[in-house]
Amino acid sequence: MARFTVDGAELAYDDEGPRDSPSTPLVLIHGWTADRHRWDHQTAHFSAHRRVIRLDLRGHGESTGAGAPTIDALARDVVALLDHLGVGRFIPVGHSMGGMTAQTLALTHPERVERLVLVNSIGRMTYSRARGLLMAASTLAPFKLFVAANIRRAFGPGHPRDEVEKYIRASAATPREVVMTLYAAMRAFDVLDRAGEIRVPTLMVHGYHDVQLPVRQMLRLAKGYPDAEIRVLDAGHELPLERPADLTAVLDRFLARP
Numbered sequence: 001m002a003r004f005t006v007d008g009a010e011l012a013y014d015d016e017g018p019r020d021s022p023s024t025p026l027v028l029i030h031g032w033t034a035d036r037h038r039w040d041h042q043t044a045h046f047s048a049h050r051r052v053i054r055l056d057l058r059g060h061g062e063s064t065g066a067g068a069p070t071i072d073a074l075a076r077d078v079v080a081l082l083d084h085l086g087v088g089r090f091i092p093v094g095h096s097m098g099g100m101t102a103q104t105l106a107l108t109h110p111e112r113v114e115r116l117v118l119v120n121s122i123g124r125m126t127y128s129r130a131r132g133l134l135m136a137a138s139t140l141a142p143f144k145l146f147v148a149a150n151i152r153r154a155f156g157p158g159h160p161r162d163e164v165e166k167y168i169r170a171s172a173a174t175p176r177e178v179v180m181t182l183y184a185a186m187r188a189f190d191v192l193d194r195a196g197e198i199r200v201p202t203l204m205v206h207g208y209h210d211v212q213l214p215v216r217q218m219l220r221l222a223k224g225y226p227d228a229e230i231r232v233l234d235a236g237h238e239l240p241l242e243r244p245a246d247l248t249a250v251l252d253r254f255l256a257r258p
Contacts, residue, residue, distance in 0.1 A: 001062065006080040009065025012036070013055035014184030015085060017047035023255075024091050028054035029078065031096030031120075032182055033147065033171035035061025038095060041244035042251065049167070053090075054182040055081060057098075059178030070191045071097070082112075093117040093251070096213065097182065097238055100189045106198045107191060116202040117251060120237050122213045123192035123221040147172045147179065153197045156209035156236030195224025202228045203254040205247060207235035229254060 004011050014036060017025075023068045026046055028039040036054040046052050057074055058065035078101065082090060091114050094102030099121020106113045151168045171179075202225050206218045215232060222228040231250050235242040 004084050006077055006084075007065075009058040009063060009077065011055050011058065011065075011077060011081060013053060013081060014043065014061035015051070015053050016043060017051040018049070019051060021050045023050035024089050025051035025053060025087055027078065027082065027087075027090045027092045028052065028096040029092060029098030029101050030054075030057065030087070031094075031098050032061070032181055032186065033060070033174045034095070035170075037061070038240045039093075042093070042248050045062075045248050045252070051087075053082070053085065053087065054084065055100075059175055059182075067175075067178035068185065069181060070185050071100045071104050071157070072108075074101045074185075075108060076106060079109060088112060089114050091115045091117065091255070093119065094121060095119040096121055096237065097186055099193075100186065103198065104192050106200065107194060108201075110198075113200055115200050115255070116198065117248065117254065118202065118204045119239050120206055120210055120213055120218075121204075123195055124190045124217075125187050125213070125225070126217060126220075143176050143179070144172050146167075147174075150212070154212050155239040156207060156234070156238075156242055157239075159236070163241070167238075173245055184252050192221060192224065193226040195221055196226060201227050201254075201257065203231070203251070204228055205231045205239060205250055207237055207239050207242065208232050209235060210237040212237040229257075 001012050030038045035056045039054050043052050056063035059067050092102035092105050099118040106116050148168045151171050155164050204222055206215050233243050239247050
């Protein structure tokens with residue numbers, strides 16, 4: 001693990017794999033209340049033959065800093081890190097909130113993004129009026145209860161209970177300010193009407209049982225992409241944890257595509 005300081009935050013990151021590989025570096029971006037270890041399986045696989053960079057977003061994992069007020073701010077942190085490492089072109093792979101960050105990178109730095117991978121991510125969070133009111137009310141619950149309810153719903157049916165509880169504890173260790181600020185940032189995120197501007201080959205992988213960001217919202221986003229490949233797996237919202245080997249295989253095939 002290395003560290004890089006940007007805008008008042010110290011970001012923990014891993015930079016693995018051969019620097020002289022002809023393959024474009026992967027940049028792995030985790031989701032809300034998670035950390036860079038969501039990508040352990042993918043990092044171990046891809047770093048054998050290409051450069052792989054993964055980071056703990058500000059306030060998450062081993063990184064410091066307050067919660068970013070917007071998804072754009074998270075994207076700026078990623079760009080600052082890549083500039084520091086001398087990385088030009090790259091392929092962002094983002095899970096959930098990380099996918100929102102990855103889309104922002106593709107829109108703000110199109111000359112640097114070669115391909116794009118979105119895992120359980122969408123372009124706009126959309127709810128019925130009743131669901132929206134429930135989501136708003138949930139923020140008034142005690143913090144640990146709020147986190148536990150969200151993480152418990154993130155896993156698909158049948159995922160081992162002890163694993164779920166482990167990730168609830170890890171998520172609850174994320175500072176409250178970070179959790180709540182980025183929860184609001186995700187709800188405000190909206191690039192749905194700009195999807196057509198992202199013209200690079202894009203892979204969208206989603207869990208069929210995702211109730212946090214349902215498949216239909218991903219499909220709505222995919223309609224706007226000029227070059228989108230869609231894969232739906234038998235999992236919930238936490239694909240990197242629920243089906244790591246299957247996710248890696250799907251990524252492998254996409255990256256090998258001409």
